[in-house]
Amino acid sequence: MNTAKRNDQWQGKVFSDGWVVPAGGTTPVIEPATGETLGLIGAGSPADIDRAVQSAMVAQPAWSAMPFDQRAEILREAARLLKERAAEINEWNVRECGSTYAKAEWELHATYEQFLMAAAMPMQPDGALYPSVVPGRMNLSRQVPIGVVGVISPWNFPIMLAMRSVAPALAVGNAVVLKPDPQSGLAGGLLMASVFEDSGLPSGVLHVIPGGPQTGDALVRHPDVGMISFTGSTAVGRSIGAVCGEMLKKVALELGGNNALVVLDDADVDAASSSGAWGSFLHQGQICMQTGRHLVHRSIYEEYVDKLATRASQLSVGNPRTGQVHLGPLINEKQRDRIDSIVRETVSAGAKLQAGGTFTGLFYSPTVLSDVKPDTPAFREELFGPVAPITVFDTEDEAVALVNGSPYGLAAAIHSRSMSRALSMASRIKAGMIHINDQTVNNEFHVPFGGMGASGNGGRFGGPANYHEFTQTQWVSLTDKPMIYPF
Incomplete structure (x- = not known):
């Protein structure tokens, strides 16, 4: 036919x-x-x-x-x-x-x-x-x-x-x-x-x-x-x-998920920011495995923020049917307004807008927020939009506590030059899927897929x-x- x-x-x-x-x-x-x-x-x-x-x-x-x-x-x-x-x-x-x-x-x-x-x-x-x-x-x-x-x-x-x-x-x-x-x-x-x-x-x-x-x-x-x-x-x-x-x-x-990407102090920051951009902005962030929280060690925090904001600013947004774009439209106005409200409330609570935060119709620009606190909407809520909130940490224990502080437990990612160090941290994280030196959006047809807790x-x-x-x-x-x- x-x-x-x-x-x-x-x-x-x-x-x-x-x-x-x-x-x-x-x-x-x-x-x-x-x-x-x-x-x-x-x-x-x-x-x-x-x-x-x-x-x-x-x-x-x-x-x-x-x-x-x-x-x-x-x-x-x-x-x-x-x-x-x-x-x-x-x-x-x-x-x-x-x-x-x-x-x-x-x-x-x-x-x-x-x-x-x-x-x-x-x-x-x-x-x-x-x-x-x-x-x-x-x-x-x-x-x-x-x-x-x-x-x-x-x-x-x-x-x-x-x-x-x-x-x-x-x-x-x-x-x-x-x-x-x-x-x-x-x-x-x-x-x-x-x-x-x-x-x-x-x-x-x-x-x-x-x-x-x-x-x-x-x-x-x-x-x-x-x-x-x-x-x-x-x-x-x-x-x-x-x-x-x-x-x-x-x-x-x-x-759902509120998935964390943890960037340890020995990470390859350029590679980590690439993973962060892909995990947060792929398909306009409308993915249950979206990287919804970027947890970055203080020693490399500013470098990571700069690299992620630069990557976000270089992405094109538009109608995917008529042009070569990185991001297409959000699914509807309700979703767009929810995302924009989360961004505005989080900025009002002290976060800094490093990139994006604007929209035309259903096209929302890739958005990077720094200095995001754990009690703000961008950290607490599942985003399901092209928003990358970045939070600083000082110790591995603090990072683990931040990851596990969410009721969700779908996916997580850890960046470190030491596989054994990352694997040790992975054993302490409550998530159904954990990816080392990668990002949170992963799927393989032959590997069991699923989450813990509210996921x-x-x-x-x-x-x-x-x-x-x-x-x-x-x-x-x-x-x-x-x-x-x-x-």
Whole structure:
């Protein structure tokens, strides 16, 4: 199917047993860079979610029973189609989500790798043999599908963060209902539905229903959804976790972060400032792993501030579709106003504005703040914008205390010329991912990904973690002769 036909395919629709008009109506696809309406996608209602779940329940047993090599072949074909349609998908990622082309290309390739990893999952061992204290008994422990998995994905890396749950969940035999954020419902949802439809995935196994909070709540609370995989804010994640706990359903929560980059006194300051700029300004800082706090030793503090401010001032901001830029637009006015308020309040509290702090429309300039105190908004809050707050420290103990003083625990980075020194510090930091002589925004498809504390409930995505995350463990015991008991 050519691009023009695919564009007609999703207009005003959701994907649920084919392309259908939902009960919830439509929502516009808005280009953040221009404010232009690019089309309409379907907006799911709780009734649409219920129909999707019922269909997924019917389709899942046959999908799970399909020979593993056939399931793997469908996932490999999805990966091939993803690459074949890269130009189209990347274009929508740029226009709908404000991504630069480089970011969109990286995201698509990372998703391609996720698909290939998922395609390899069905052929892996799915259990273990345990000894028994009962003569003649054999104990098998095996991983079985959950049934219907609900995935709720965000707008910032809409393709990768949806597919890192969808692909492995499908690989191990589940059916999936995906609710992408309506701000990225096309790139992060309906275009992926088209890929899977054309890859040969049986009808009913995957449903893609964009929608807002009511739609997501219906998915979370549906009694026939056995698991929720949610990526988003900590506040919403707490609410979802509470509901899933009450309903005794499995939940994976990948939440917010206020990630620290620690620059020790023996660091390569130029390299550290490069990591700091990339970690804070990539994709306008709209990343859960964004470097939100720069903690720098006093002996190199001024040098680091100067180098980071210089890097920030050299970055270009504009429409990524029409020019070569480093930063595109923020996703919406609410996010822009929140970021600007944090900057203004922090400057009023004594911080110094070293670069940026201005905006035109949704284009916010890369901003560097020095002399940021731990009790100010730029230090305490998750930023999710192109802002780099810098705080000074004098001792390693002080640096560790500053890092661990945040309720978040997603990612951290440490710069030092001594690997052993940095590794020793890493053992004292409460974060799910720590990168030495690098920055905080890192992802590898085969490595477990996740945070601690307010950042979520552990390393849930990537490599071996996927096998147990999207299955349940079942014990089966076997005896050749029936057991005879005293009564």
